[in-house]
Amino acid sequence: xxxxxxxKKIDAGAAxxxxxxxxxxxxAWLAQLQALYLSSEYGCTNSNFTRNHVVVVSALFFSIxxxxxxxxxxxxxRNASAIDDGDRHTRSRFMALIGVMTGxxxxxxxxxxxxxxxxxxxxxx
Amino acid sequence: MHGDLDNKQxxxxxxxxxxxxxxxxxxxxxxxxxxxxxxSNTDHKTVALRNIxxxxxxxxxxxxLAIFMRLQLARPDGQVLGPDLYNQxxxxxxxxxxxxxxxxxxxxxxxxxxxxxxxxxxxxxxxLNAYGYFVYLIGGILLYVGLILNIGPDAGWFAYVPLxxxxxxxxxxxxxxxxxxxxxxxxxxxxxAQIIVCVFKxxxxxxxxxxxxxYVWSMLVTAFMIVFAMPAVMLSSSLLSMDxxxxxSTHFFNAAEGGDPILWQHLFWFFGxxxxxxIFIPATGFVSAIITTFSRRKTFGYIALVLTMISTAFIxxxxxxxxxxxxxxxxxxxxxFTASSxxxxxxxxxxxxxWISTLWLGRLNLKTPLIFVLGFFGIFVLGGLTGVMLASVPxxxxxxxxxxxxxxxxxxxxxxAVFPLFGAIYYWFPKFTGRMLNEAAGITNFVLLFxxxxxxxxxxxxxxxxxxxxxxxxxxxxxGWGDLNMLATIGAFVMGVAxxxxxxxxxxxxxxxxxxGPNPWGADTLEWSTPSPPRPYNYQNIPVVQGxxxxxxxxxxxxxxxxxxxxxxxxxxxxxxxxxxxxxxALNGPSIIPFLLALVTGGTFIAFMFTPWSIPxxxxxxxxxxxxxxxxxSIEHREPYAPPKxxxxxDREEKAA
Numbered sequence: 001x002x003x004x005x006x007x008k009k010i011d012a013g014a015a016x017x018x019x020x021x022x023x024x025x026x027x028a029w030l031a032q033l034q035a036l037y038l039s040s041e042y043g044c045t046n047s048n049f050t051r052n053h054v055v056v057v058s059a060l061f062f063s064i065x066x067x068x069x070x071x072x073x074x075x076x077x078r079n080a081s082a083i084d085d086g087d088r089h090t091r092s093r094f095m096a097l098i099g100v101m102t103g104x105x106x107x108x109x110x111x112x113x114x115x116x117x118x119x120x121x122x123x124x125x
Numbered sequence: 126m127h128g129d130l131d132n133k134q135x136x137x138x139x140x141x142x143x144x145x146x147x148x149x150x151x152x153x154x155x156x157x158x159x160x161x162x163x164x165s166n167t168d169h170k171t172v173a174l175r176n177i178x179x180x181x182x183x184x185x186x187x188x189x190l191a192i193f194m195r196l197q198l199a200r201p202d203g204q205v206l207g208p209d210l211y212n213q214x215x216x217x218x219x220x221x222x223x224x225x226x227x228x229x230x231x232x233x234x235x236x237x238x239x240x241x242x243x244x245x246x247x248x249x250x251x252x253l254n255a256y257g258y259f260v261y262l263i264g265g266i267l268l269y270v271g272l273i274l275n276i277g278p279d280a281g282w283f284a285y286v287p288l289x290x291x292x293x294x295x296x297x298x299x300x301x302x303x304x305x306x307x308x309x310x311x312x313x314x315x316x317x318a319q320i321i322v323c324v325f326k327x328x329x330x331x332x333x334x335x336x337x338x339x340y341v342w343s344m345l346v347t348a349f350m351i352v353f354a355m356p357a358v359m360l361s362s363s364l365l366s367m368d369x370x371x372x373x374s375t376h377f378f379n380a381a382e383g384g385d386p387i388l389w390q391h392l393f394w395f396f397g398x399x400x401x402x403x404i405f406i407p408a409t410g411f412v413s414a415i416i417t418t419f420s421r422r423k424t425f426g427y428i429a430l431v432l433t434m435i436s437t438a439f440i441x442x443x444x445x446x447x448x449x450x451x452x453x454x455x456x457x458x459x460x461x462f463t464a465s466s467x468x469x470x471x472x473x474x475x476x477x478x479x480w481i482s483t484l485w486l487g488r489l490n491l492k493t494p495l496i497f498v499l500g501f502f503g504i505f506v507l508g509g510l511t512g513v514m515l516a517s518v519p520x521x522x523x524x525x526x527x528x529x530x531x532x533x534x535x536x537x538x539x540x541x542a543v544f545p546l547f548g549a550i551y552y553w554f555p556k557f558t559g560r561m562l563n564e565a566a567g568i569t570n571f572v573l574l575f576x577x578x579x580x581x582x583x584x585x586x587x588x589x590x591x592x593x594x595x596x597x598x599x600x601x602x603x604x605g606w607g608d609l610n611m612l613a614t615i616g617a618f619v620m621g622v623a624x625x626x627x628x629x630x631x632x633x634x635x636x637x638x639x640x641x642g643p644n645p646w647g648a649d650t651l652e653w654s655t656p657s658p659p660r661p662y663n664y665q666n667i668p669v670v671q672g673x674x675x676x677x678x679x680x681x682x683x684x685x686x687x688x689x690x691x692x693x694x695x696x697x698x699x700x701x702x703x704x705x706x707x708x709x710x711a712l713n714g715p716s717i718i719p720f721l722l723a724l725v726t727g728g729t730f731i732a733f734m735f736t737p738w739s740i741p742x743x744x745x746x747x748x749x750x751x752x753x754x755x756x757x758x759s760i761e762h763r764e765p766y767a768p769p770k771x772x773x774x775x776d777r778e779e780k781a782a
């Protein structure tokens with residue numbers, strides 16, 4: 001087990017990147033959901049859905065950035081010994097893997113929510 | 126202190142020292158007796174058990190109301206309840222189940238179990254914890270006092286405007302509901318804060334993020350959901366109160382004055398749908414814990430299960446509009462929410478797959494907790510399938526506000542949460558009380574509940590498809606709904622008998638059940654290393670965790686943490702990621718002040734039904750009580766803070782610091 005002195009040496013940047021990897025894709029999706037819902041109202045009023053596409057592409061970009069960061073951290077931690085060891089490397093690999101999986105899932109979700117706009121779902125109330 | 130972590134079984138752990146420590150811990154963690162002592166108790170286990178018992182009492186009351194509703198609907202032109210009383214009954218039933226039973230009982234289970242599972246001595250803010258319970262209790266009593274006085278809320282558990290607004294919701298009925306909501310959500314937020322801090326800062330050394338038990342993960346995720354979801358309903362119910370209060374008379378939801386009734390639905394369901402997952406995710410924690418123990422193997426897909434909980438929590442905040450498909454929103458906007466409502470099936474399916482795999486690969490020990498979990502599978506999957514159906518806009522428009530929806534959410538909430546909860550009670554009852562529940566009565570309980578539940582709610586699918594609207598107090602014989610309604614009523618009585626069997630089993634076993642050892646099931650998580658029931662300080666020496674399944678992977682010479690004070694209430698704080706020891710933290714002792722502050726809070730909210738001046742008045746009284754709260758803290762901190770003299774490594778660290 002690492003001591004506190006060793007713990008202080010932990011790269012704070014790595015921890016930050018790991019959390020970004022986990023939280024950026026869902027945060028991008030949530031922001032997209034809110035923005036897309038609002039821009040749909042605008043699009044329906046003006047018959048112009050460009051904003052919808054911009055919102056989705058932007059969210060997808062950020063989600064993929066999160067996924068990529070998590071992927072890089074995952075490849076960096078490949079030397080971790082076993083999946084449930086209590087050391088920093090194994091824990092980092094665990095967090096990175098969670099980040100990779102959330103990245104895939106929420107990117108898929110963003111694309112799924114793009115489909116109604118792409119398929120031209122009507123604006124009737 | 127940290128040096129001690131590496132000294133397995135240090136000299137401090139001699140029998141003599143251990144006994145001295147134990148005596149000191151007993152003294153410093155003792156709770157006072159008598160009525161004042163009862164009201165001052167801050168032991169997280171005692172507070173949680175009170176919360177669990179209170180929640181089950183509200184569950185029983187709400188169940189009795191449901192039986193009356195079923196009696197009324199058993200035959201066409203029923204005469205058991207009039208329309209007004211029927212409205213009050215279904216509103217109080219729904220509000221009780223959601224605000225007074227489901228969320229509080231799940232949180233209370235967490236407040237009992239999480240500190241034990243992460244290997245700490247207490248929740249981080251024990252007085253705040255006690256305050257949360259009293260506020261919740263006041264909210265619950267308020268709702269039922271209203272019903273007894275025939276001023277029970279009557280606008281449904283989601284109190285749509287304008288029905289609940291000043292124009293149609295006359296009297297104080299909706300105000301009472303609104304204040305009950307605010308009070309219970311304060312309690313929920315208090316509990317969530319405890320759980321988040323406890324999990325992030327009080328885990329035993331060695332319990333890095335990748336070793337946290339799945340149940341603890343479920344409560345952590347739930348606590349975050351509470352923090353983000355509950356403010357929405359507190360805000361909306363406060364706005365509604367202000368709309369309704371004559372001397373304030375705002376128009377947030379009054380379309381005639383520029384307000385927006387749809388705003389209510391957005392705010393309510395932004396809370397309301399995550400609430401379903403706030404109830405369901407802890408239940409998934411129960412399922413994971415029970416399946417692991419009774420399959421006698423490590424959990425299959427630990428990482429996937431953690432992922433599913435996190436992703437379900439996020440997606441749960443992005444589906445609320447599927448409750449509003451019948452409102453005039455653009456179809457395009459609705460379809461966006463259809464997509465997320467359908468994709469939430471992915472994490473839930475992965476969960477089911479992981480659990481089935483664990484069961485498949487394990488050696489099953491078929492006891493009552495596992496039987497309840499197996500019942501959960503069937504019912505919850507059925508509820509999930511009808512959920513996918515309701516996520517489709519055209520189908521939802523046909524089925525909206527029919528009994529099909531009633532059937533769907535009971536399959537999800539009773540199947541998804543109450544069955545695992547019963548399993549959890551059977552599982553952890555030995556830890557709570559030191560005695561085992563009766564196994565035969567447990568299986569009888571399960572069979573009656575499973576049969577009764579399906580008798581009540583399966584016919585409701587057909588009734589809904591046949592067009593029977595929810596919340597009607599009667600119907601005519603020509604509709605042809607009578608037979609299925611009679612079947613549902615018979616099922617309600619069978620469920621009632623199941624609950625009576627459960628309560629009888631609990632009361633009997635409390636006094637006559639076989640005595641349980643520390644770990645009667647051979648389980649893997651840390652709480653099972655403590656005596657049953659645990660001592661007030663949980664652990665004499667904080668354990669050091671050696672694996673994801675802490676007890677299964679513990680070696681004979683497992684290290685423990687020494688160096689914490691025994692003459693004051695002290696806990697170990699560790700780092701967020703790797704649970705490395707960081708510092709010690711002294712906790713407050715028992716106090717009557719949380720109870721007094723809860724009275725002030727309750728009084729403030731109740732008075733707000735009549736006058737807005739209750740807010741400044743309440744603030745003044747709260748300030749006075751909080752002054753006492755913090756002043757008493759400073760008195761306690763004047764206690765001697767000297768480290769034990771027989772712990773040289775501890776002394777060295779102090780000097781070095």
